[in-house]
Amino acid sequence: MIDHYGWSDALARDFEPHARAGYRPGRVIVQRRSAFGVATDQGELRAKPSGRLLHEAGEGGVPVVGDWVALVPNPSEGLATIHAVLPRRTAFVRRAADSVQTLQVIAANIDVAFVVTSMNADFNARRLERYLAAAWQSGARPVVLLTKSDLSDAPQALADQVMALAGGCPVIVVSARQGVGLDAVRAHIAPGETCVLIGSSGVGKSTLVNHLSGEDRMATQAIRENDARGRHTTSHRQLFRLPDGGLILDTPGIREVGLIDAEEGLGVVFDDIERLAEACRFRDCGHANEPGCAVRGALENGALDPERWASFQKLGQELAAVEDKAERIAREAERRRQLSLQKAYRTTKKDLRGA
Ligand SMILES: Nc1nc2c(ncn2[C@@H]2O[C@H](COP(=O)(O)OP(=O)(O)OP(=O)(O)O)[C@@H](O)[C@H]2O)c(=O)[nH]1
Ligand SMILES: [Zn+2]
Numbered sequence: 001m002i003d004h005y006g007w008s009d010a011l012a013r014d015f016e017p018h019a020r021a022g023y024r025p026g027r028v029i030v031q032r033r034s035a036f037g038v039a040t041d042q043g044e045l046r047a048k049p050s051g052r053l054l055h056e057a058g059e060g061g062v063p064v065v066g067d068w069v070a071l072v073p074n075p076s077e078g079l080a081t082i083h084a085v086l087p088r089r090t091a092f093v094r095r096a097a098d099s100v101q102t103l104q105v106i107a108a109n110i111d112v113a114f115v116v117t118s119m120n121a122d123f124n125a126r127r128l129e130r131y132l133a134a135a136w137q138s139g140a141r142p143v144v145l146l147t148k149s150d151l152s153d154a155p156q157a158l159a160d161q162v163m164a165l166a167g168g169c170p171v172i173v174v175s176a177r178q179g180v181g182l183d184a185v186r187a188h189i190a191p192g193e194t195c196v197l198i199g200s201s202g203v204g205k206s207t208l209v210n211h212l213s214g215e216d217r218m219a220t221q222a223i224r225e226n227d228a229r230g231r232h233t234t235s236h237r238q239l240f241r242l243p244d245g246g247l248i249l250d251t252p253g254i255r256e257v258g259l260i261d262a263e264e265g266l267g268v269v270f271d272d273i274e275r276l277a278e279a280c281r282f283r284d285c286g287h288a289n290e291p292g293c294a295v296r297g298a299l300e301n302g303a304l305d306p307e308r309w310a311s312f313q314k315l316g317q318e319l320a321a322v323e324d325k326a327e328r329i330a331r332e333a334e335r336r337r338q339l340s341l342q343k344a345y346r347t348t349k350k351d352l353r354g355a
Contacts, residue, residue: 090139191245
């Protein structure tokens with residue numbers, strides 16, 4: 001059964017030490033409030049991380065959907081225990097809502113990230129860049145899907161425009177309504193590979209998932225529409241198999257992941273700008289008034305779209321602000337730690353003198 005979830009020789013090698021310790025492999029396919037659902041060779045098991053794993057793993061080590069784990073099935077209790085999370089090949093992360101210094105992994109081991117944006121009036125190049133940056137940063141291969149081509153008068157013109165800003169990743173024109181492009185989408189998901197669809201609300205992700213999975217997931221939608229809190233997600237598998245042997249991971253958290261920071265991805269999506277900057281006369285060129293600035297040159301002769309430049313700067317500033325804040329918080333925590341150490345130290349000295 002785990003073969004259907006992407007188990008491979010490479011994973012089996014990673015797993016060897018765990019196998020020797022008597023653990024079984026499994027892949028997390030759903031995260032519920034009470035427990036994880038894990039696909040194993042003995043079928044789907046309910047599972048919880050061991051106390052030790054929770055204690056030692058810290059924020060990033062808690063299993064998420066898509067993770068491969070080492071577990072002990074306890075058939076009598078009906079609840080397996082997860083003892084380890086295998087190294088992640090790729091991971092989508094975001095900063096925790098309550099603290100900028102905590103990175104939260106929201107999905108793991110994604111091979112292909114379909115960045116979905118629709119071709120109707122809502123098309124927004126800047127938003128697309130953000131989703132792309134997040135996809136690159138995760139380590140997955142990004143593929144842009146331009147949906148609802150039936151609503152566009154000139155789909156190919158928009159596709160060309162998108163190709164120019166998508167940093168060399170594939171761009172596919174899709175219409176679920178007319179059945180356009182679906183085979184091209186399927187061709188990007190090899191058997192055993194896992195994909196996600198990310199993009200803003202309403203661009204057509206659910207519709208595509210329905211078409212790709214070939215099963216009628218309309219029930220899901222009906223529940224979704226009736227339930228503002230999106231309770232439907234708890235009753236469905238979040239990682240599921242496609243007819244051609246691929247897998248889709250679909251959790252509420254992953255869908256709009258692009259709206260968070262994506263520092264490394266920035267350089268890939270804005271590769272043209274990075275290359276321009278390398279051609280500036282001064283290494284530390286601020287692209288303001290320096291002589292021999294290639295970025296300003298490109299802006300002046302029209303080779304660089306001013307909006308694209310503004311978007312790059314804005315994202316860069318946002319990232320810098322987030323990082324500054326994270327650093328400040330870390331420094332403050334360290335200062336407090338030092339203070340309490342000093343206090344403890346003084347107390348000890350006093351105690352010693354008193355003795
Ligand atoms: N014209 C046209 N409409 C489409 C197409 N695909 C989806 N739609 C419509 O777009 C609307 C939104 O589609 P969804 O699939 O629910 O969008 P979503 O991205 O899953 O949205 P969230 O669930 O909010 O994340 C629905 O009314 C669909 O019927 C298409 O190819 N052409
Ligand atoms: Zn410059």
